[in-house]
Amino acid sequence: MRIIHIIPGSGGSFYCGNCLRDSKFVVALRKMGHEVIKVPMYLPLFAHELDRNDSPVFYGAISIYLKQLYPIFEKAPKWFDHFLNSKPMLKMAAGMAGSTRAKGLSEMTISMLKGEHGHQHEELDRMIDWIKHHYPADIIHLSNALLSGLAPRLKEKLGVTVLCSLQDEDVWIDVMKPEFRQEAWDLMHENARSIDRFISVSHFFSAFMKERIRVQDYKIKTIHLGIDPSDYEYIPISQKPRNIGFISRMCYENGLDILVDAFVLLKKKQGFEDVKLILTGGSTGDDKGYLSKIRKSIDQSGLRNQVEFQEDFESEGRKTFFSKVSVVSVPVRIGEAFGLYLLESMASGVPVVQPALGAFPEIIQKSGGGVVYEPNRPESLAESLAGLLSDPKQLAVISEAGYEGVQRHFNIFSHARELVSVYESAI
Secondary structure, eight states: OEEEEEEEOOTTSBOOHHHHHHHHHHHHHHHTTOEEEEEEESSOSSGGGTTOOSSOOBSOHHHHHHHHHOGGGGGOOHHHHHHHTSHHHHHHHHTSTTTTOOTTOHHHHHHHHTGGGSTTHHHHHHHHHHHHHHOOOSEEEESSGGGGGGHHHHHHHHOOEEEEEESSHHHHHTTSOHHHHHHHHHHHHHHGGGOSEEEESSHHHHHHHHHHHTOOGGGEEEOOOOBOGGGSOOOOGGGSOOOEEEESOOSTTTTHHHHHHHHHHHHTSTTOTTOOEEEESBOOGGGHHHHHHHHHHHHHTTOGGGEEEOOOOSTHHHHHHHHTOSEEOOOOTTOOSOOHHHHHHHHTTOOEEEESOTTHHHHHHHHOOEEEESSSSHHHHHHHHHHHHTOHHHHHHHHHHHHHHHHHHOBHHHHHHHHHHHHHHHO
16 A cells, blocks of 8 residues: 655754654554655754655645745746745744744645645645656545645545544644634544544543534544554663653643742652753744743752753653653643554553643553643642652553553554554545
């Protein structure tokens, strides 16, 4: 089977769960003998892919932003577009403020959802022309419903089966002004007519999106995320320092301040003098002010030497991170549709402590690799962390359960076979 995955990239500026999810499925599908390529949009997927891609980067972040803001750029010469979409310019864009932020980009989101009727229609035709001449496929799989505006034209011009993953679209849309917000959901509902199947990453999010985009039950299939356990090194908890870790984009939405405040409270208790906080996952320009406040808070608490900011969070950097921590917490403020870092942590033998929000209870209950707490406040998190770190036997039990749970329930190859079955039924 010939498959194209169309994936928005982050350029490696922060831990991008969607980029990792799609890339892991691509690798698994290739190992199963299918022909699969990744087609990036906006930015390259990862920092190490700035110089290597399966295809060109379509809808270059700088180019489409300028065309949306200043229509005169729609008539710019081709060489100017090539310059804006060059690797040095895209690398710069990856760290720009707002490049991954919904607030302020509402008009562009609506335009993208309008597909061939939006400001970026020429780029859509360029993508279709490239696919037609370089990689005619059986399946085109869109990374999320924010890309659903591509679907009508893809089906019309290529006659191809189109699938679309569902994960955290609400995080982007629900920060928009009300007039844009409703239009975005309505456009996704209209675009759903051109999408053969939706793949949601959790039962929680399947139910949520059925209501939001108003589609029939048969069109949405839940396939949990997965990883290849052999990509991770399991280290027994008894051989690790009692450190707490955070691995995700370091931003307000992901609750980094909640974890830092919980760590400050924990350090005021007796018996946790050895515990440190290890933070990784990167950030964008938008997060600079927020991170500056975080560092100031850490300094004022007198804990500067007890907190480490680890810059490398890709590949080997993640392995190093997991070798240094005994528990991971990413206290996302409104929960998530999944959270791939949960599986990466558990596959490395690291229990997770998450708020009882979104799909976190669903994933933790199925894997057995962590605990949930509520409400999502520093005091509750500090108590949960203290309970685990002060009970090495229980910590070891949860560590082993999570490792085995990932092997049994969240293996990428099992989920890739499920995905192929959906492809075949959709075709």
